[in-house]
Amino acid sequence: MESKFEVSKLNLHYGQFHALKDVSLSILPHEVTALIGPSGCGKSTFLKTLNRMNDLEEGVVIDGDVLLDGKDVYKEMDAISLRQRVGMVFQQPNPFPKSIYENVAYGPKLQGIRSKVKLDEIVENALRGAAIWDEVKDRLKKSALGLSGGQQQRLCIARALAAGPDVLLMDEPTSALDPISTSKIEELCTELKKDYTIVMVTHNMQQAARISDRTAFFLLGEVIEYSDTDQMFSMPKDKRTEDYITGRFG
Amino acid sequence: MKANEKAKRVDRVMTWIFVAVAGFFILLLIAFALLVIGRGIAGFEPYMLSFTRDGIGNQLFNTVYLVVLALLFSVPLGIATGVYLAEYAKPGKVTHFLSICIETLSSLPSIVVGLFGYLVFIVMVGAQWNLVSGALAVSILNLPLIATTTKDAMESMPKGYRMGSMGLGATHWQTIRRVLLPACMPRILTGIILAAGRVFGEAAALLYTAGMSTDINWSNWDITSPTCPLNPFRPGETLALHIWASRTEAIRPDAAQIANFSSAVLLILVFAFSIGARVLGRRMERKLAGGK
Amino acid sequence: MKEKSLFWKEHFWHGLISCCGLFVIVLTLAIGAFLVYKGSGTFTTYGHSIFEFLFSSDWSPVDSSKGGGSVGAAIFIVGSVSTCGLALLIATPFSLAAAIFMSEISPKLGTRFFRPAVELFVGIPSVIYGWVGLTTLVPAIRDLFDLNVGYSVLAAGIVLAIMIFPTITSVVTDAIKSVPNDYRKAAYGLGATRWQVIYQIVMPAAKPGVFTGIIMGLARAFGEALAVAMVIGRMRAFPTSILSPTTNLTAAIASDMGGSMDGGEYNTALWTMALLLFLISLLFIFIIHRIVGKGGVEKNESK
Structure with a gap:
């Protein structure tokens, strides 16, 4: 299978700090790839390199190749179009202080879509895709800030979907949510991977085991192990991976 | 993708506009300062510094004297009001009303305060223009700044300070006096210096209180005499008022040069105070933090 | 004995500081009251209408307490x-x-x-x-x-x-x-x-x-x-x-203001202007409170 992202020899310096060391990974399409590891291991930093959110921080120096469908995202693409193709969902639900409809329509509008009919269609599809349509269809004009935390997070997923990406990056998308909302998001991920490629950072090992196809274990900026999820959780090759997933540290 | 191209172009244009506006403004500000100071220096003659009818020495002295008098009134009252709000006031109608009062005072046009001062300190007392009534009027303008600075500083103190002191058996007042106020001093002092800087430039509130004449005899040290420099109940024209006066009531041929020079002196004074407050505040913060 | 003086001191300072707070309230009210007292003279003593003051452009108040001029501002x-x-x-x-x-x-x-x-x-x-x-x-x-x-x-x-x-x-x-x-x-x-x-x-x-x-x-x-x-x-x-x-x-x-006779029609009309400025500044404070208050609500409520 042709990989979606092909990352090779990626090094990232944050000022003096060497945050990612020679990271090489290929991320396959229509799969959920989980990135796990203790806090500060570089998994979130790595995630952000995939859609160049690191550009917004100062003092970040990147070296190496990140290819999306064979094109180097740092050399052959611009950040704006890249981010429209590679959507992102954040740790804290962060809807804009606008109506539910306006939140979802924001991405398509950025891309110049003005037709009301077209926008309505995109918004509905995105909200359906994020399994929140039934809950909000009667209050599309109401402020998004009135939704519960779990609904807000699904709205943020819908907002990302509406921009028409083919990859979704999720940075601990359930860490701020209650168990019921969490399971809804997890179900959603399994559903979404039919159409999208998902890369998810998670703190929760069970979550990684439940929903991901492939898992990468990060430690101190390095990828220690990257393999099939089932295999990694049943018989890890590296001692450090085993220690981490059995809860001996981290 | 066409929309992206357009968006990026707009983004570039807007960025340039912001940079241009910011640059324009900094240039304007620098040009303004240079113009004022430059013109002051260009027209400078040594006699302008003299403490006579021709120079601005007397006005400069009046300005400083007025600042001192005004702070004498506004500092104790301002700090006390701030302490009251931060420490003693119970949440409720009176406290809420007091904050509204402070806000009202801080947004009063200074000419209105000047009129109030004129009515109460001059007309009702039956006095002539004098420095004390000018100082009182200016204190009203200063009061809100000092009170809010004190209140904010006290409220930002860590809870531990209060607990620590009270836990040792100190009374509330002892805690305020010996622990909280000293710890707040850097910020309060910064506020006071900023307030003083404002008094330097105040003119509208002094128009009908401190008056627009000055007649000082530097060999007269009888404090009850109207020409004694230190008599606070004599009329005292400040630098700012002098600039205003030289525009409207200019009868002297060198009025413009004098006003230029006065503006330069005033601007330098105000800048010095403002920068001084900043430097001092930062240094004292650092000292307190370093002592931890 | 020592304890007694401690408590006395505590009460003294508490009282003094509270008085200062109270004084600021009194001061603000006094400013407002004086402005209203002096400024309303145009309408009460000299019998002009508020409408005349606000909308007439005929400005020729008399500088004496006789009155009879016009005060359109x-x-x-x-x-x-x-x-x-x-x-x-x-x-x-x-x-x-x-x-x-x-x-x-x-x-x-x-x-x-x-x-x-x-x-x-x-x-x-x-x-x-x-x-x-x-x-x-x-x-x-x-x-x-x-x-x-x-x-x-x-x-x-x-x-x-x-x-x-x-x-x-x-x-x-x-x-x-x-x-x-x-x-x-x-x-x-x-x-x-x-x-x-x-x-x-x-x-x-x-x-x-x-x-x-x-x-x-x-x-x-x-x-x-x-x-x-x-x-x-x-x-x-x-x-x-x-x-x-x-x-x-x-x-x-x-x-x-400086040249006008205290209490005269001219002088009083100028006070009315000061009163107007005072009211405008109160209005601005009120608007700011409304905006800030509404901004807080807008976050939770729908737009």
Whole structure:
């Protein structure tokens, strides 16, 4: 299978700090790839390199190749179009202080879509895709800030979907949510991977085991192990991976 | 993708506009300062510094004297009001009303305060223009700044300070006096210096209180005499008022040069105070933090 | 014995400090009361109508307690409103741009250099602005537009605009800075450009603060007396264009109060102007409270 992202020899310096060391990974399409590891291991930093959110921080120096469908995202693409193709969902639900409809329509509008009919269609599809349509269809004009935390997070997923990406990056998308909302998001991920490629950072090992196809274990900026999820959780090759997933540290 | 191209172009244009506006403004500000100071220096003659009818020495002295008098009134009252709000006031109608009062005072046009001062300190007392009534009027303008600075500083103190002191058996007042106020001093002092800087430039509130004449005899040290420099109940024209006066009531041929020079002196004074407050505040913060 | 004095001291200071707080309330009320007392004389003692004061342009109050003149202050009011309006029109776009530059485009330059510079200029005495306006701006306007005199609404508007620029800029900068970073991240994550993030997300979220800043600038412009008086021309006529001289409330008070007889009709009419200024500043405070209060509600309620 042709990989979606092909990352090779990626090094990232944050000022003096060497945050990612020679990271090489290929991320396959229509799969959920989980990135796990203790806090500060570089998994979130790595995630952000995939859609160049690191550009917004100062003092970040990147070296190496990140290819999306064979094109180097740092050399052959611009950040704006890249981010429209590679959507992102954040740790804290962060809807804009606008109506539910306006939140979802924001991405398509950025891309110049003005037709009301077209926008309505995109918004509905995105909200359906994020399994929140039934809950909000009667209050599309109401402020998004009135939704519960779990609904807000699904709205943020819908907002990302509406921009028409083919990859979704999720940075601990359930860490701020209650168990019921969490399971809804997890179900959603399994559903979404039919159409999208998902890369998810998670703190929760069970979550990684439940929903991901492939898992990468990060430690101190390095990828220690990257393999099939089932295999990694049943018989890890590296001692450090085993220690981490059995809860001996981290 | 066409929309992206357009968006990026707009983004570039807007960025340039912001940079241009910011640059324009900094240039304007620098040009303004240079113009004022430059013109002051260009027209400078040594006699302008003299403490006579021709120079601005007397006005400069009046300005400083007025600042001192005004702070004498506004500092104790301002700090006390701030302490009251931060420490003693119970949440409720009176406290809420007091904050509204402070806000009202801080947004009063200074000419209105000047009129109030004129009515109460001059007309009702039956006095002539004098420095004390000018100082009182200016204190009203200063009061809100000092009170809010004190209140904010006290409220930002860590809870531990209060607990620590009270836990040792100190009374509330002892805690305020010996622990909280000293710890707040850097910020309060910064506020006071900023307030003083404002008094330097105040003119509208002094128009009908401190008056627009000055007649000082530097060999007269009888404090009850109207020409004694230190008599606070004599009329005292400040630098700012002098600039205003030289525009409207200019009868002297060198009025413009004098006003230029006065503006330069005033601007330098105000800048010095403002920068001084900043430097001092930062240094004292650092000292307190370093002592931890 | 020692304990007793301790408690006595505690009560003494508590009492004294509370008195100071109370005094500030009394002082504010006293200012309001005196203004109402002196200012209402126009309507009670001299029997003019509020309508005449606000809308008539016939201004010839008698400088004695006999009364019988006319007190139409419309020219002064129009003068104040037009100069302040013009100042706002000039200053607001610049202030917003500067605030955006400081908080979004170059926060580093902003905090280290721009912000202190702006704060420095908040403190410049208004007479200096007035003096520079009088000696530089007024002749420049005269020569540029080939007028007889350069005193004009335009000159006053520009001087006021420069004076209120720092006020608006610093309030708006704070408002923009308090917009949660999450909003920006989300918008960038969807592929928005910086300008789109600023224009579509950050500024709408900072709206209450932006309006507060504008109102505060307006309040400052309204109350400014001497700087305006120096460049407006003090001609008692409605301005026919932004290049014509006129006069305003504060200039009238500043120049005429001293010569008028205390308690006379002229003097009382000037007090009424002061009362009007006081009421306007109260109105501005009220509006700011409304905006800030509503901004809080808007977050939870629908738009």
